[in-house]
Amino acid sequence: MLMSSNMSNNSAIKFNNVSKKFRKGQKLFLKEALVDLFRPKGKGDFWALKDVSFQINKGESVGIIGTNGSGKSTILKLIAGVLKPTQGKITVEGRISPLIELGAGFHPELTGRENIYLNGTILGLSKKEIEEKFAEIVEFSGLGDFIDTPIKHYSSGMYMRLGFSIAVHTNPDILIIDEILAVGDMAFQNKCFGKINQFKDQGVTIIFVSHSMEAVRNVCNKVLLIYDGRLILTGTSDKVITGYLESINTQTREDNKGLDKDDLRRGDGKAKIIDVRTEDKKGSKRNLFAEEIIRISFKVKFLEDATDPIFGIVIKTSDDKVAMTSNTHLLGIKTGNFKKGTEKIVSWEFKNYWDNGRYSISPAVAYKNGLNFYTWRENSAFFSVKKPYSTGSLLNFPHFINIK
């Protein structure tokens, strides 16, 4: 974390011509590194961020949006001080509470109580501060007596409630929220948004990253749009979100090509989604549907052993509204164990009740806890619906009209 005393009092975060270069691929084994020695220098490098400058003032709520792999997480990590910029200068003033991946550092064998102390100190509280806030944290989480149960027995909702509860009790000056509200029930989500609004009123600077444009609009008054490592649009939420949705629709025309080109997506990459496709009920590939049955399938390859992963999809409309979510966890399906190297095809089959329009598919493979992802490929395939008539709404299903 770079601190500077000579910055204007108003600025919380300032990026000055910041660029970040990564070596492509992770050379975790000596063999690969040796091979690399003989490669021309600079080859295989890629710029996750290129010449990004912006200033976020104290008390502002700023959203960062962009497709996966555009550089959003890199910006968050640079703000958090976890990464160092390759070029440029970053100035951050104030205590940062990173809400990135709730419960980072939780240990499944320890109880909720023990994990509050662990996670609290990780997020910068002293033991004394945690003792003072302990009752409040438990109260907010609503875990009650479960607080003395090892958290491996928690449901994903309980897990995330505990994580959020600890994080919001750290009294941050800058709160970083990265897609944390994707899981959890409605009631708790509302509670979280309530807490975020309370922080806003207290003048906490909020950095919010989400794929839900609705959430961004609710939380933020300013939005940064990142594309391919560059900051391409800054302004009010409405202006930037509209610009973003338009750019996505243009991109959609390139259709489902180049799926593997941009594999730097959410998740730790320990599984890979290879081929996302839509089919009719006979199994032939198809992108336009009028009739009843749609089949969506993807091929997943496990690069590490996996236990009970959750397979899921989110279908969204062209204006980024969720049309359907489904996963094996919701349906109560135990998926079993998969050895490293296994390839599986997961498919969904359902009646097409949607109205005319263009729909995107975001498949994901999540860990058993439902919080961390092996991989999550936002908008990785598209299909269209064309029916004899349009209802002008999301749904268009067979029904009868009786006149008696």
Added chain:
Amino acid sequence: MVSRYRDLFIQLTLREIKAKYKQSLLGYAWVIIVPLVNLLVLSIVFSYFFKVSTDSIPYPIYLFVALVPWTFTANAITSATGSISANNSLITKVFLPREIFPLSAIAAKLVDLILTALILIIFLILFKVTFFPTLLFVPLIFLVQLMFTIGISFFFSATNAFFRDIENVLGVFLTLWLYLTPIIYSPQMIPPNLRFFLNFNPMAGIVNSYRDVILYGVLPSFEVFIPTVFISLLFLVAGYWYFKKRSWYFADVI
């Protein structure tokens, strides 16, 4: 700031200790069982078959006095080496001084050391070994050992963040190192013209010093102890410097 990281250090150490205790049926009993089995096997092999001469000292005691500190260093290095990769979700998300991870991994192994040291004390009593006043120097030798252990752990853990090969090679390396250190044999068994090389192995100086003050009631010789202190300090300083330098790039690769 300092108190903040002190509390974090304590919590991370407790996490290691508690998790180990909870995950297995016998829990901390393993900490005692493993060195005892080692002791038994090595004692049988080297006092009955190979007949290592240890003068008036019973071989099991001669061995155990060196095996206990060696086990601590070996386990601490192993645990610290994996600590960066094991905590990658934290390292890539929260800004923390990264040295806290290998340090807490080492600190958690202190519990094991205390338990095995208690067994050692029981053995010393059972074998009726005289308690010498030179025992007061044990903490000083341990300080040197700790400096060395931390220093070398910094090297391994930082390198392992970039090359996972280290984790795989470590076991072989430690076995080799065990046999290159006069732990199961006495330094007198090394040909005199080769003994010079022991100066480059701080663990040799450390276990010899423990034997001197615990079993023989004499102070370690200066020509052994001073190079050991010096090299250990060098490892600590250089290891920390190297770790700090590499730690800027941990989040880039893991």
